[in-house]
Amino acid sequence: MTRVVIVGAGIVGAALADQLAARWGGEVVLIERSRPGWGTSRTSFGWLNANKKQPRAYFDFSVEAMRDWRRLAREFGEPSWYQPVGNLAWARSPQAREELVERVERLHAWGYGAEIITASRARELEPNLAIPSDAEIAFFPDEGYVCGCPAAQALVARATSRGAQLITGVEVRELVTSHSRVTGVCLANEERIAAETVVCCAGWRSPELLAPLGIDLPVVPASPRGSPAGALVVTIEGVTPRPARVIHAPELDVRPTGESRLLLEAEDIDVHVDMTSGDDHLDERAGELRRRAGMLVPAALSATIVEVSLCVRPLPLDGYPLLGPVCDHRGLYIAVTHSGITLAPALARHVALELLGTESPILRHYRPDRGGIAALAREQGTSGNR
Ligand SMILES: Cc1cc2nc3c(=O)[nH]c(=O)nc-3n(C[C@H](O)[C@H](O)[C@H](O)COP(=O)(O)OP(=O)(O)OC[C@H]3O[C@@H](n4cnc5c(N)ncnc54)[C@H](O)[C@@H]3O)c2cc1C
Incomplete structure (x- = not known):
């Protein structure tokens, strides 16, 4: 060759x-x-994770990749694009709570960092988040994100x-x-x-x-609407203080990006966009994501939307x-x-x-x-x- x-x-x-x-x-x-x-x-x-990855072979492949990112980050002098900050996730419906607890048990048995924590412990970790007292909360300390x-x-x-x-x-x-x-x-x-x-x-x-x-x-395929390949990702700016970790709340996924910025995405909003979505439609959905962010992170209430990205997952x-x-x-x-x-x-x-x-x-x-x-x-x- x-x-x-x-x-x-x-x-x-x-x-x-x-x-x-x-x-x-x-x-x-x-x-x-x-x-x-x-x-x-x-x-x-x-989001850098092996969190929902099954079966075991795929999970192990993902864990191996997380280890590789750690090695790469060392080689590149701990760059800001690698953020092993952990992931906080919670669930409220009976079914989602059960799924979360089962997942944590499985991951724990597989030697992966995963634990159920109390709301007060979660608030210690993320004091700038509105975490509901009645939620089932899990913490995954070895996860994070890569830009x-x-x-x-x-x-x-x-x-x-x-x-x-x-x-x-x-x-x-x-x-x-x-x-x-x-x-x-x-x-x-x-x-x-x-x-x-x-x-x-x-x-x-x-x-x-x-x-x-x-x-x-x-x-x-990226179309038609409702395809799991299409997604809307929104960046908001001016969120100070902001959460430090990856956050998976029932209605919103959030992670930091830069000093006072947050990246927002929600599965139920993704299904309403595709490559044919017009700007008005996307702006409306972006506004909804910001509204949800404001419920979760009080400082996001006055944030400005700085980027609305319609994107496509290469999804086998x-x-x-x-x-x-x-x-x-x-x-x-x-x-x-x-x-x-x-x-x-x-x-x-x-x-x-x-x-x-x-x-x-x-x-x-x-x-x-x-x-x-x-x-x-x-x-x-x-x-x-x-
Ligand atoms: C909303 C969203 C959320 C996601 N969340 C996660 C997550 O939390 N964790 C995770 O691990 N993954 C996540 N993914 C998936 C992940 O982002 C993708 O799997 C990954 O970015 C794919 O990388 P890639 O290099 O294959 O594709 P790309 O980044 O799209 O790169 C392909 C490149 O090929 C170029 N190209 C295409 N055609 C040609 C051509 N004919 N000639 C020359 N160049 C060409 C393109 O310009 C592009 O730069 C997410 C994806 C989306 C959309």
């Missing part, structure tokens, strides 16, 4: 370029249509310092094939770049890149990563996943090893053409694996 082309410099492509550049003397070319980290990774909630955009940029910078080539501002228009082997890429400016292997890390845009090869990537039909080569398409490797902020460093390490010839027993579970993925999706749904 002499040249690998990676399409897409989100957190997945960036982490892979970093790993390949560190481990291999060949040529690594990373191509990004926009700027590194400016896709889904930029607007992601970025996907600066993290991807840091990884790309390290990869290029180790010899990887970065091409930005131009799209890969198509994958070039010869005798059913992928032999390179053709860019929107007509330039062709030959490669022994092309790795598709194009996130939610991967299906459109792969479709001309006859590959129907099993991911959830069964919720699990799509990682590996595809039958009948030599020269192509796919790396598309939800929970990509959490998984990126471990995923990239395993993918790099596979590209260099060592099959990963972990990635075996996640082949893009695994049997029954659509049937599994119908049985299990796709929630829970964020």
Whole structure:
């Protein structure tokens, strides 16, 4: 193998370029249509966790990735994009309380930091939150968040310092094939770049890149409305004091981002947006998220909305990563996943090893053409694996 082309410099492509550049003397070319980290990774909630991950193999993979982030943060001199601040979650309905307690018990038995705490302990941890006294509350001290955009940029910078080539501002228009082997890429400016292997890390845009090869990537479409792939993420500013941790309340997910800013998202609002949503519709939903934030964090009542992002999760039909080569398409490797902020460093390490010839027993579970993925999706749904 002499040249690998990676399409897409989100957190997945960036982490892979970093790993390949560190481990291999060949040529690594990373191509990004926009700027590194400016896709889904930029607007992601970025919660670093293995909290709801099942079965055990997927949980272990996520825990391994959390350990990798700790190692990376040390290597990068404890950067501000890595925040292992812990996660506080609570539930109020009988069913949600039961689920939370069961989850904490399971995680505890699996050796993961998880405990049920009292409301007064929660208020000690987060004095600037309105935490209901009657809630069931759990604390997950080893979780946190990663800001996907600066993290991807840091990884790309390290990869290029180790010899990887970065091409930005131009799209890969198509994958070039010869005798059913992928032999390179053709860019929107007509330039062709030959490669022994092309790795598709194009996130939610991967299906459109792969479709001309006859590959129907099993991911959830971003439309129609109600699709779990679409999401609305809102940033508010001027929240002082603000919570320090990741917060999962029944009506809102919140995490800090910068000094006086909070990132807001809510599952029941996500289902009301898709790629066709107009600005008025999005602004109305953003206002609702801010209203909920104000109920939770008193200082958010007077906050200003500074960013409203409509984003798309690269969400495989069964919720699990799509990682590996595809039958009948030599020269192509796919790396598309939800929970990509959490998984990126471990995923990239395993993918790099596979590209260099060592099959990963972990990635075996996640082949893009695994049997029954659509049937599994119908049985299990796709929630829970964020
Ligand atoms: C609202 C929301 C909340 C989330 N919450 C979490 C969470 O809490 N924890 C977690 O771990 N994960 C979470 N995720 C998922 C996570 O953000 C994604 O799995 C991850 O960002 C995917 O990274 P990526 O590099 O594959 O995709 P992207 O970041 O989208 O990167 C793909 C890149 O490829 C480029 N590209 C695409 N097509 C081409 C082309 N033809 N040519 C050149 N370049 C191309 C794009 O411009 C983009 O930069 C969330 C996602 C969303 C939307």
